[in-house]
Amino acid sequence: MFPRFTDDQTAVRDAARDFAQSEIAPGAAARDASGEFAKDIFQQLGEMGFMGMTVPEAYGGAGVDFLSYILALEQVAYADASVAVAMSVNNSVACAPILAFGTEAQKQKYLKPLANGEVMGGFMLTEPDAGSDAAALKTRATRVEGGWKLNGAKAWITNGGVARYFVTMARTDPDKGKKGISAFILDASQPGVVMGRPEEKMGLRSSKTVMVALEDAFVPEDAILGKPGDGLKVAFGGLDGGRIGIAAQALGIAQRAMDESVAYAKARISFGKPIGEHQMIQTYLAEMEARLQAARLLVYRAASLKGAGRTCTVEAATAKLFTTESAVWICDRAVQIHGGYGYSREYTVERLYRDVRVTTIYEGTSEIQRMVIARELLK
Amino acid sequence: MKILVALKQVPDTETKIKVAADGKSLDPADVKWITSPYDEYALEEAIRIKEGKGAEVMALSVGGDTAKDVLKNALALGADSAVLLKGDGQGDAFAVAQMIAAYAKDKGFDLILCGNKGLGGDNAAMGPMLAELLGVAQANVVVKLELGEGTFKAEREIEGGSEVVEGALPAVITAQKGLNEPRYASLKGIMAAKKKTIEELDAAAVTAGAQVSALALPPERPAGRLLQGDAPAQAQALLQALKDEAKVF
Numbered sequence: 249m250f251p252r253f254t255d256d257q258t259a260v261r262d263a264a265r266d267f268a269q270s271e272i273a274p275g276a277a278a279r280d281a282s283g284e285f286a287k288d289i290f291q292q293l294g295e296m297g298f299m300g301m302t303v304p305e306a307y308g309g310a311g312v313d314f315l316s317y318i319l320a321l322e323q324v325a326y327a328d329a330s331v332a333v334a335m336s337v338n339n340s341v342a343c344a345p346i347l348a349f350g351t352e353a354q355k356q357k358y359l360k361p362l363a364n365g366e367v368m369g370g371f372m373l374t375e376p377d378a379g380s381d382a383a384a385l386k387t388r389a390t391r392v393e394g395g396w397k398l399n400g401a402k403a404w405i406t407n408g409g410v411a412r413y414f415v416t417m418a419r420t421d422p423d424k425g426k427k428g429i430s431a432f433i434l435d436a437s438q439p440g441v442v443m444g445r446p447e448e449k450m451g452l453r454s455s456k457t458v459m460v461a462l463e464d465a466f467v468p469e470d471a472i473l474g475k476p477g478d479g480l481k482v483a484f485g486g487l488d489g490g491r492i493g494i495a496a497q498a499l500g501i502a503q504r505a506m507d508e509s510v511a512y513a514k515a516r517i518s519f520g521k522p523i524g525e526h527q528m529i530q531t532y533l534a535e536m537e538a539r540l541q542a543a544r545l546l547v548y549r550a551a552s553l554k555g556a557g558r559t560c561t562v563e564a565a566t567a568k569l570f571t572t573e574s575a576v577w578i579c580d581r582a583v584q585i586h587g588g589y590g591y592s593r594e595y596t597v598e599r600l601y602r603d604v605r606v607t608t609i610y611e612g613t614s615e616i617q618r619m620v621i622a623r624e625l626l627k
Numbered sequence: 628m629k630i631l632v633a634l635k636q637v638p639d640t641e642t643k644i645k646v647a648a649d650g651k652s653l654d655p656a657d658v659k660w661i662t663s664p665y666d667e668y669a670l671e672e673a674i675r676i677k678e679g680k681g682a683e684v685m686a687l688s689v690g691g692d693t694a695k696d697v698l699k700n701a702l703a704l705g706a707d708s709a710v711l712l713k714g715d716g717q718g719d720a721f722a723v724a725q726m727i728a729a730y731a732k733d734k735g736f737d738l739i740l741c742g743n744k745g746l747g748g749d750n751a752a753m754g755p756m757l758a759e760l761l762g763v764a765q766a767n768v769v770v771k772l773e774l775g776e777g778t779f780k781a782e783r784e785i786e787g788g789s790e791v792v793e794g795a796l797p798a799v800i801t802a803q804k805g806l807n808e809p810r811y812a813s814l815k816g817i818m819a820a821k822k823k824t825i826e827e828l829d830a831a832a833v834t835a836g837a838q839v840s841a842l843a844l845p846p847e848r849p850a851g852r853l854l855q856g857d858a859p860a861q862a863q864a865l866l867q868a869l870k871d872e873a874k875v876f
Contacts, residue, residue, distance in 0.1 A: 259817050267811050297814035310814035 251548040257316045260301075264320035267296065268327035276328035279454035280599050283446070285410055286331050286454055294365010298324075298335060300343045307347070307355050308364035314489070314555035318496045318547065325500025329603040330454040332500060336493040337406045338362065342369025344486040345415050346433065349474040358413050358433050358471075367412035372402040372434065372460060373483050379403075380616050382417070383426045383480060387462060389418035395468040396420070396432065398440075401461055404610070408458030409443045412436055416467075417479045429479030433471040440465035451602030488554055488564040490611045495547045495568045498575035498607040502540055505575075505582035505600045509533060512586055523585070532585055536578045543571040562624045569617035572607040579604045628682040629734070630673045632706065633727055633741040633757070634666045636690055636697045640746070644844065651839045652718070662697045665742025668802035671809040672772060673740050674705040680774070682738075683707050687730070689714055689723050695825055702820035703812035709823070714830025718748065721836030724756035729831035732761060736797060738779075743768045743801035751801075758799035766792050770805040 253261070272289055279286055293299055301317040303309025317339060325332035346359045362369045378384040387400025398418050405414070414434045421428030434441065444459035474482050513524030513533060523529050546567040553560035582597040583590035590597050608614045638644065638658045645654040662670075673684045686701035686709045688694040698709035712730055716723035731739065739761075744751035751767075758765035766781035770789070773780045780793045784803055812820075854861040870876045 255821065256818065259821070260814060263812060263814065263817055271811075292811070295813065296811055301814065305815065311818065312814060 260316040261319040264323040268323045273327035299365045300363020303363040308360040315551040318551040321496040322500040325497040326504045330452045332497045340490040340493045341371035370407035370411040370414045372414045372416040376403045387418040398462040398465040430476045431473040431479045431482035432467045491564045491568040494611040495571040498572040501604045502575035502578040505579045509582045509585045539574040565617040565620040631736045631739045635663045635745040636694045637663045637746045663746045667809040668806040669740035671807045703816040709825045712830035718839045719835040720750045720752035725833040726830040728760035739799045754801035764794035764798040767801040768803045
């Protein structure tokens with residue numbers, strides 16, 4: 249039977265579930281209302297090893313496999329999707345590229361504190377005019393004494409204002425197009441990195457997303473990640489992992505919507521019986537569950553392949569496309585089942601409906617995922 | 628310094644308790660087992676002592692195979708070793724105290740920590756009995772513990788106040804909520820725990836001090852009653868009921 253988890257994977261999942269249910273879930277609604285970043289929770293997640301899960305212990309991580317990480321992320325998202333996205337960014341696009349492309353010295357200096365939770369990390373690729381079309385980025389890195397100076401604007405930066413180190417892509421050679429982009433580890437604790445006000449988002453309210461202005465932001469010689477011109481290779485190297493991570497986040501949200509809906513269908517009485525006894529509600533629940541189970545298998549399969557070091561670009565894109573689109577639909581049905589109450593802040597599904605919406609957009613839109621899948625089919 | 632922490636496996640508070648067919652024990656089906664929360668304070672205190680002044684911490688539980696989960700968790704949290712005494716106390720604190728005493732008596736433990744009571748059973752008897760059997764000092768329902776050179780100072784909850792007791796080690800200390808805030812196991816701890824083995828021994832044969840003769844769930848609550856009529860009539864009916872039936876006036 250698939251999936252069959254190892255004892256380690258089950259242990260990690262259960263530890264994540266315990267912590268998420270006891271410590272993350274209770275404050276989720278309040279953080280959604282206030283927009284307050286869950287600082288204390290990240291402190292604890294870091295101490296427990298959840299911020300650098302697949303990073304080897306020698307570099308401050310927990311040294312578990314990729315599927316374990318995905319299982320943990322799903323449990324955290326079930327409790328609070330805002331916490332899950334910050335955790336995912338730290339693991340997938342801050343730690344992972346430094347682990348893959350960093351020198352030994354960079355791993356000691358930057359990866360260790362990111363993986364053991366001392367500081368948080370982020371990723372700066374997207375710009376106001378370069379989203380899905382990442383190669384169009386305009387941020388310039390110019391040579392100066394002892395390193396580079398970065399100038400430009402970055403948009404939709406998760407963990408902006410709360411993270412210390414950002415894997416940042418900038419153009420080192422304006423004439424070389426895609427090949428003229430390089431990756432850097434940018435220390436945000438300098439005046440040249442100006443964080444904007446957090447965006448007023450529809451959901452994921454307690455995750456901080458900001459516009460960043462880089463004004464002569466300095467990057468020392470030894471903080472370039474990979475070789476000059478390797479920028480997109482570094483940026484896209486973690487893409488599959490990032491996509492599976494967001495699929496797992498959507499899966500956690502959808503499972504929560506499912507559980508909330510089943511509980512409500514048993515408790516809410518209409519026409520003299522629980523609404524779960526009405527055939528139309530049963531149709532919704534059955535369809536939601538079918539899509540949820542299918543999505544779960546896709547996510548776990550892609551994660552297993554990734555963990556085994558196999559190519560999984562199509563599997564990751566498929567998992568992200570199907571899971572996030574299904575999760576949006578499942579949360580929509582969950583609101584419908586809750587009727588008027590589903591439209592009220594009093595009920596969890598209202599938050600889930602807003603939180604889940606972005607999953608078909610960020611970390612590669614559904615349209616990009618379809619493109620990736622179709623290209624492979626037509627190759 | 629050698630510390631023994633005795634941990635009991637109890638049903639999760641959210642478990643729906645059912646009485647087994649014999650009418651005097653729990654039906655173990657569908658029970659989710661956890662470490663008794665009071666024992667978690669005991670374990671956390673032991674780990675803090677280990678981190679503070681250095682100590683060797685051994686976790687111990689009496690029970691069957693399922694009690695291993697409690698020990699695995701203790702290893703993940705930082706216990707150095709774990710022992711399972713295979714046996715069944717049959718719900719009798721004295722039997723369990725004798726089993727633990729038989730194991731611990733020659734091992735040179737400086738400190739034995741456990742919860743002040745096991746969640747659910749609520750006997751609050753095993754710890755004090757263990758201290759008596761071993762002939763060592765004890766302090767119960769402890770909310771603050773300080774260790775000196777071969778001595779302890781414990782603040783314990785008493786009815787309407789607190790009491791500070793001092794004594795010489797070895798001693799049995801039973802933990803109360805407030806002693807500390809137990810941590811969660813780290814992933815590193817969980818992985819490391821899987822490499823450690825749990826020693827399994829047969830518990831000493833003991834004679835129980837008491838036997839459970841019957842176990843019953845509380846009677847089901849009768850349905851509520853809706854008072855009829857307008858507000859003054861309802862108030863009148865309520866007053867009447869409180870006087871005549873509930874006899875609160």
